[in-house]
Amino acid sequence: MKVGIAGYGNLGRGAEAAISQAEDMELVGVFTRRDPSTVKIHSDAPVYSFDDMDKMADEIDVMIICGGSATDLPEMTPALASKFNVVDSFDTHANIPEHFANVDAAAKAAGKIGVISAGWDPGYFSIARIYANSALPCGTDYTFWGRGVSQGHSDAIRRIEGVLDARQYTVPVPEAVDRVLSGENPELTTREKHTRECFVVAEEGADKEEIERQIVTMPNYFDDYDTTVTFVTQEELNRDHAGLPHGGQVIRSGRTGWDREYHNTFRFMLDLDSNPFFTSSILVAAARAAYRMSQAGESGAKTMLDIPPVMLLPESPEYARAHLL
Amino acid sequence: MKVGIAGYGNLGRGAEAAISQAEDMELVGVFTRRDPSTVKIHSDAPVYSFDDMDKMADEIDVMIICGGSATDLPEMTPALASKFNVVDSFDTHANIPEHFANVDAAAKAAGKIGVISAGWDPGYFSIARIYANSALPCGTDYTFWGRGVSQGHSDAIRRIEGVLDARQYTVPVPEAVDRVLSGENPELTTREKHTRECFVVAEEGADKEEIERQIVTMPNYFDDYDTTVTFVTQEELNRDHAGLPHGGQVIRSGRTGWDREYHNTFRFMLDLDSNPFFTSSILVAAARAAYRMSQAGESGAKTMLDIPPVMLLPESPEYARAHLL
Numbered sequence: 001m002k003v004g005i006a007g008y009g010n011l012g013r014g015a016e017a018a019i020s021q022a023e024d025m026e027l028v029g030v031f032t033r034r035d036p037s038t039v040k041i042h043s044d045a046p047v048y049s050f051d052d053m054d055k056m057a058d059e060i061d062v063m064i065i066c067g068g069s070a071t072d073l074p075e076m077t078p079a080l081a082s083k084f085n086v087v088d089s090f091d092t093h094a095n096i097p098e099h100f101a102n103v104d105a106a107a108k109a110a111g112k113i114g115v116i117s118a119g120w121d122p123g124y125f126s127i128a129r130i131y132a133n134s135a136l137p138c139g140t141d142y143t144f145w146g147r148g149v150s151q152g153h154s155d156a157i158r159r160i161e162g163v164l165d166a167r168q169y170t171v172p173v174p175e176a177v178d179r180v181l182s183g184e185n186p187e188l189t190t191r192e193k194h195t196r197e198c199f200v201v202a203e204e205g206a207d208k209e210e211i212e213r214q215i216v217t218m219p220n221y222f223d224d225y226d227t228t229v230t231f232v233t234q235e236e237l238n239r240d241h242a243g244l245p246h247g248g249q250v251i252r253s254g255r256t257g258w259d260r261e262y263h264n265t266f267r268f269m270l271d272l273d274s275n276p277f278f279t280s281s282i283l284v285a286a287a288r289a290a291y292r293m294s295q296a297g298e299s300g301a302k303t304m305l306d307i308p309p310v311m312l313l314p315e316s317p318e319y320a321r322a323h324l325l
Numbered sequence: 326m327k328v329g330i331a332g333y334g335n336l337g338r339g340a341e342a343a344i345s346q347a348e349d350m351e352l353v354g355v356f357t358r359r360d361p362s363t364v365k366i367h368s369d370a371p372v373y374s375f376d377d378m379d380k381m382a383d384e385i386d387v388m389i390i391c392g393g394s395a396t397d398l399p400e401m402t403p404a405l406a407s408k409f410n411v412v413d414s415f416d417t418h419a420n421i422p423e424h425f426a427n428v429d430a431a432a433k434a435a436g437k438i439g440v441i442s443a444g445w446d447p448g449y450f451s452i453a454r455i456y457a458n459s460a461l462p463c464g465t466d467y468t469f470w471g472r473g474v475s476q477g478h479s480d481a482i483r484r485i486e487g488v489l490d491a492r493q494y495t496v497p498v499p500e501a502v503d504r505v506l507s508g509e510n511p512e513l514t515t516r517e518k519h520t521r522e523c524f525v526v527a528e529e530g531a532d533k534e535e536i537e538r539q540i541v542t543m544p545n546y547f548d549d550y551d552t553t554v555t556f557v558t559q560e561e562l563n564r565d566h567a568g569l570p571h572g573g574q575v576i577r578s579g580r581t582g583w584d585r586e587y588h589n590t591f592r593f594m595l596d597l598d599s600n601p602f603f604t605s606s607i608l609v610a611a612a613r614a615a616y617r618m619s620q621a622g623e624s625g626a627k628t629m630l631d632i633p634p635v636m637l638l639p640e641s642p643e644y645a646r647a648h649l650l
Binding site: 017018022122124126127131135136138247256258266268271272282285288303309312314 | 591634646
């Protein structure tokens with residue numbers, strides 16, 4: 001399976017590493033909007049300009065699009081789906097139906113497959129919700145994120161005057177998780193579910209009280225949460241908070257039986273040292289499925305909810321039945 | 326969707342309850358090998374003899390086969406797959422490839438779908454392994470069962486002379502789970518992973534020491550485990566151990582990154598008040614998928630690994646994309 005990577009940020013680097021762990025895949029090249037000569041990648045694969053893509057359509061079985069959901073993917077995924085089987089990690093939940101329709105139209109017209117919103121949320125967390133709801137129609141879903149770095153919240157802090165750098169961790173409240181697991185089906189407010197921990201590097205002489213006030217009162221990002229702010233030096237931030245760990249859990253608490261007398265807990269948890277490297281590992285598995293669906297004559301937009309699990313696995317269905325079922 | 330239930334033990338009763346929670350399904354009837362007039366079911370659905378099945382082929386969209394894996398399903402599932410879309414919970418792992426081939430031949434010849442080995446293990450646990458292995462090709466799988474009742478082990482104790490009744494719990498060893506979660510990828514022996522707790526009702530005057538000796542030395546069932554035996558009265562057993570709770574967890578500990586520098590834990594857990602009622606809830610979801618695959622023109626044997634998640638859900642793919650992705 002010949003694979004291309006479009007975009008070389010954190011996700012692109014993760015996809016490159018994940019492809020190296022996939023024995024059934026070969027990285028044909030990395031495509032960049034920058035000057036290719038300035039982009040140094042980890043492997044020996046060539047680096048091309050985006051402009052070189054069109055003429056390589058026959059050499060690439062599936063293109064993994066590693067761009068941002070805000071501005072890159074809404075344009076890139078439909079455009080590339082008219083030439084390649086593609087996979088993206090579009091994660092703006094509210095806009096998924098529109099993005100799906102755009103990719104579907106482009107992919108169907110070209111006879112290609114476009115898998116959108118692959119990753120872990122959306123992605124594996126969504127899949128967990130589907131399995132949980134299918135088995136337990138009478139029940140309640142809960143999602144907790146973290147402990148992990150939210151890049152969006154870290155960026156928001158960095159935009160405050162006097163802030164040089166910042167890292168924000170989203171942290172689930174243990175008592176809330178315990179209440180969910182107990183089966184009481186609590187209604188939990190935003191504040192009851194997560195806390196936010198901020199590690200901030202301030203400019204010399206900056207008004208730290210004012211920075212803290214601006215953080216904890218920031219609408220949408222922080223004002224609905226119990227937020228703690230800790231000022232650290234740049235050295236401390238680099239030393240203790242350099243990684244991008246994340247994770248979380250999907251829980252469904254549901255009841256079976258005629259009188260709903262049996263309580264059941266369905267719980268899916270991820271604990272990830274590197275959020276982008278795990279996300280791109282799923283992108284690579286989804287790329288495998290995209291190519292296989294294309295080979296089977298299918299076309300159009302798909303999400304991970306539409307993909308039979310066995311299509312993600314390098315091994316054959318026979319192997320999976322004998323060894324993993 | 327018109328559904329039949331073939332067999333009315335614990336699983337059949339659970340399927341009946343689960344169908345009542347499914348707004349898109351109607352229970353056409355329960356089929357029994359006993360005299361139908363002697364089988365009292367919970368709902369108002371009619372009870373038929375197995376012999377009545379053939380003439381009802383047009384009235385049933387999918388038949389949920391609720392039989393045992395040892396002797397019932399190897400015969401029943403291929404036989405019924407030649408007339409109906411069917412679902413079973415065949416769980417003899419070693420014989421799945423043979424059972425798959427038999428059901429595949431019968432179902433393909435009849436243009437029907439036969440979903441085999443639905444449930445949670447095999448089933449949801451298998452699916453978890455597929456997703457975990459697809460995202461983390463470099464890693465190790467672990468499965469822990471319990472705390473829960475093993476009916477096979479309970480039956481084995483009951484066959485010992487002097488034993489009137491028994492309940493056996495399979496219990497995961499917390500230290501083993503902790504070692505797995507730490508990322509050390511331990512090699513664990515059978516004894517290190519689970520303990521077995523037996524609650525036994527002995528005949529009056531029975532040699533309890535001899536019963537205990539026979540239990541803890543029983544090959545395959547107990548001799549590889551640390552087993553505790555507690556003698557109780559029938560009243561205590563009925564009061565404290567009447568249920569069939571079960572559960573467990575699938576964990577994959579795996580590494581991403583060029584130097585496998587990032588550790589990741591994928592963990593799927595179930596905690597079930599009633600093992601048969603949860604299993605049959607999944608059978609009902611799989612029945613929905615079987616009918617939908619049949620409507621889409623597919624035929625042959627399938628496992629849950631072959632089913633796109635969204636096919637299990639009562640709601641539409643559009644709903645799932647908008648609300649659960």
